[in-house]
Amino acid sequence: MKTRLGCLSNKSDSCSDFSEFLPPAQERTTRCLKLSNDEVTRWADSFDILLSNKYGLAAFRTFLKTEFSDENIEFWLACEDYKKIKSPAKMMSKANKIYKEFIDVHAPREVNIDHRTREETKNRLLEPTPHSLNEVQAKVYSLMEKDSYPRFIRSKIYQDLLNRTQIYCQRKSV
Amino acid sequence: MADFLPSRTAIVCIPNCLLSSGEIDQIRKSKEIDKSLSREKTYVKKLVKILLLGAGESGKSTFLKQMRIIHGQDFDQRAKEEFRATIYSNVIKGVRVLVDAREKLHIPWGNPENQAHGETVMAFDTRSSLMAKGMMETKVFLNFLPAIRALWQDSGIQNAYDRRREFQLGESVKYFLDNVDKLGQLDYLPSQKDILLARKPTKGIHEYEFEIKNVPFKMVDVGGQRSERKRWFECFDSVTSILFLVSSSEYDQVLMEDRQTNRLTESLNIFETIVNNRVFANVSIILFLNKTDLLEDKVKTVNIKDYFSEFTGEPHNLQDVQKFLVECFRNKRREQQQKPLYHHFTTAINTENIRLVFRDVKDTILHDNLKQLMLQ
Numbered sequence: 001m002k003t004r005l006g007c008l009s010n011k012s013d014s015c016s017d018f019s020e021f022l023p024p025a026q027e028r029t030t031r032c033l034k035l036s037n038d039e040v041t042r043w044a045d046s047f048d049i050l051l052s053n054k055y056g057l058a059a060f061r062t063f064l065k066t067e068f069s070d071e072n073i074e075f076w077l078a079c080e081d082y083k084k085i086k087s088p089a090k091m092m093s094k095a096n097k098i099y100k101e102f103i104d105v106h107a108p109r110e111v112n113i114d115h116r117t118r119e120e121t122k123n124r125l126l127e128p129t130p131h132s133l134n135e136v137q138a139k140v141y142s143l144m145e146k147d148s149y150p151r152f153i154r155s156k157i158y159q160d161l162l163n164r165t166q167i168y169c170q171r172k173s174v
Numbered sequence: 175m176a177d178f179l180p181s182r183t184a185i186v187c188i189p190n191c192l193l194s195s196g197e198i199d200q201i202r203k204s205k206e207i208d209k210s211l212s213r214e215k216t217y218v219k220k221l222v223k224i225l226l227l228g229a230g231e232s233g234k235s236t237f238l239k240q241m242r243i244i245h246g247q248d249f250d251q252r253a254k255e256e257f258r259a260t261i262y263s264n265v266i267k268g269v270r271v272l273v274d275a276r277e278k279l280h281i282p283w284g285n286p287e288n289q290a291h292g293e294t295v296m297a298f299d300t301r302s303s304l305m306a307k308g309m310m311e312t313k314v315f316l317n318f319l320p321a322i323r324a325l326w327q328d329s330g331i332q333n334a335y336d337r338r339r340e341f342q343l344g345e346s347v348k349y350f351l352d353n354v355d356k357l358g359q360l361d362y363l364p365s366q367k368d369i370l371l372a373r374k375p376t377k378g379i380h381e382y383e384f385e386i387k388n389v390p391f392k393m394v395d396v397g398g399q400r401s402e403r404k405r406w407f408e409c410f411d412s413v414t415s416i417l418f419l420v421s422s423s424e425y426d427q428v429l430m431e432d433r434q435t436n437r438l439t440e441s442l443n444i445f446e447t448i449v450n451n452r453v454f455a456n457v458s459i460i461l462f463l464n465k466t467d468l469l470e471d472k473v474k475t476v477n478i479k480d481y482f483s484e485f486t487g488e489p490h491n492l493q494d495v496q497k498f499l500v501e502c503f504r505n506k507r508r509e510q511q512q513k514p515l516y517h518h519f520t521t522a523i524n525t526e527n528i529r530l531v532f533r534d535v536k537d538t539i540l541h542d543n544l545k546q547l548m549l550q
Contacts, residue, residue: 068405069378069397105432110401112375114342114430146263146374150256 008140037165044153047145059161063152064144071109072144075102079137083130095128103136111140190386216550222539223392223412227448228419229441230398230430231345233464233522235376237419238395239369240528243390254363260372261357261364262315267296268347269322274338275341276334284329290322312360319358326351342430345468346371375399379409386536400431403444410451415458415539418445422499422519423468426476436481438499446506449515460535461503461517462498467524 022103035055043050043059050056057073064070078098085091102111103121113121126134152158226234236497244251249257264419273292276283283289295318325331335348349371364372376397383392394409396402424437449459463469470492477489487494500517507515516538518531 027448064378067378067380072377105400110404112377112397112399112401115433142263143375143377146256146260147377150253151380 005125035161035165037162040158040161040165043158047141047149050152059157060149063155063157066157067148067151069148071102072111072140072148074109075140076137076144077091078102079133081135085130088128091128091130095125095132099125100135111136112143113139118161136173185404196442214416221390221392221412222414223394224539225394225396225409225413225416226419227396227406227416227444228398228462228464229444230375230402231373231424232398232419232421232441233462233520234398234419235374235395236370236522237417237462237464237520237528238393240385240522240525241382241391241393241532243366244529244532245386248364249369250365252267254369257364257369257372258312258362258505260374261368264347265315265350265354265357265371266295266318267324268344268351269325271341271347272331272334273311273345275323275337275343276330279337279340281330281333284331285324288324288328288330291324294318294321295325312358312362316358319354322351322354326354339427342433344373345465346373353408366525367523370525371412377396377402379405389540394453400429413454413457415460415535416448416454417460417462417535419462419464419520419522420445420503421465421473422463422496423465425478425499426472426479440483440503442502442506445503449507458539459515460538461500461515462520462522462531463499463517464520464522466496466519467521493530 017136039053039055043053043056050060061070064073069165075098078101082094082098085094099107099122100108102109103113103118104110106120113136117139121133121136183505207323220357226237228234266424273296276292323372336342350357350368376395379394381394383390396406396409420441421437424441427437429435429437429440445461448454473495474488478495479485479489482498482502485495485498487498489495496519503517504515516535518534520531
């Protein structure tokens with residue numbers, strides 16, 4: 001019975017996570033919603049558009065958590081940060097951290113890549129450049145885009161966001 | 175009439191006077207949650223939860239597609255467009271793998287002029303096309319169609335294909351390359367068979383729900399590679415049954431993950447950890463020896479004894495090999511289980527095969543489930 005309650009509490013956790021994307025109810029009555037229906041609709045046009053929107057990224061991240069695969073977006077974000085590093089010393093340090101966290105076979109948040117990609121990435125990181133993680137990042141991006149993203153677009157999280165922003169638009173127009 | 179208006183106004187005012195909008199929202203949320211919990215409770219009690227487990231590329235997601243075809247809604251336009259993009263990606267990547275393999279295996283070109291086609295395909299940025307939409311995807315693919323067609327006809331590429339067990343090539347690539355002209359039509363949408371053969375690795379854990387004769391079923395699909403298996407335990411709660419899928423034709427192949435572990439050995443090791451797990455002591459486990467169609471072809475040319483020396487019997491006899499495979503999995507059970515181990519030889523891409531097998535499986539599951547419920 002406890003297990004079932006645990007199961008239910010997982011669901012309610014998802015609900016509470018959902019509130020992250022919308023301003024508090026109080027704020028909603030006094031100010032415009034940060035998200036427009038057009039914006040949310042556009043997330044379905046392409047994965048790139050979704051990721052480039054702050055709220056879209058947050059929604060997708062929460063969705064991945066419900067499917068226990070959020071390490072992929074965390075890895076992708078870590079790679080985006082890595083590209084911006086200028087200092088070689090910091091680059092080396094960050095590269096090593098990303099490798100240990102996400103790429104190594106024993107990494108706690110190991111992403112799903114094939115042997116060849118892992119070996120090539122490992123070799124590139126011996127002398128890291130801003131582009132060292134490009135290939136592996138592209139692989140993980142592609143996996144998310146082809147498998148997780150279509151399900152996100154069909155998910156309750158996304159449909160609810162569409163519905164709520166739609167309702168809000170209608171109220172405004174009246 | 176004038177007297178009526180003040181009353182209506184007063185009614186409208188009451189909610190605002192008594193409750194702030196925040197409180198109203200909270201009450202509504204609370205009621206929704208209570209209703210949801212109540213519904214969930216009833217649902218969980220009746221629900222048949224089935225886990226689809228197995229190594230990478232064993233056919234778990236293909237099986238789930240079949241459940242959707244057989245018991246759920248068919249794929250809509252958007253889903254078909256998504257699979258079309260997946261198929262284009264499968265083809266481009268498959269050709270690149272073959273071109274790369276031809277070079278690394280030092281196989282000469284059948285037609286040296288195809289080297290230029292090979293370079294064209296290798297130079298292509300696979301990410302950019304995926305960001306394109308609809309017609310652009312088709313047009314991008316069409317740009318490569320002549321090169322793809324020429325390459326697939328090259329004897330050097332065909333030689334590389336024949337040695338595919340030495341590298342990692344998707345099983346459906348040949349089917350799509352053989353039908354590449356169909357894929358290149360402007361109005362192409364994937365057929366049901368195309369959808370079943372489209373390959374994209376599953377990430378994380380996701381669920382699909384449907385009903386059979388008023389009984390709610392929840393299928394849980396998971397990624398099968400090593401990194402994906404680290405999170406399997408997240409879905410081990412309240413399981414009715416496990417369908418363990420094995421790619422039975424891969425006894426001569428190695429893992430994508432490390433390029434050295436035999437795929438069948440990996441599958442046996444995973445199965446051992448599942449079948450002996452105390453969490454599943456009361457769960458029926460059903461073994462699906464999948465890709466029987468490919469196994470049938472492979473036993474004709476590849477001797478399983480070269481990889482599993484303990485095999486006794488005729489290596490080119492399908493029944494002997496199948497019997498051996500079943501025995502390997504049975505032997506992974508440590509204790510004498512009360513539960514029998516059911517097995518089926520399946521071809522997940524064959525809808526009729528899956529319809530028949532799942533009918534048996536469903537009856538087995540519901541029968542066991544009924545016994546369990548009576549014991550409670």
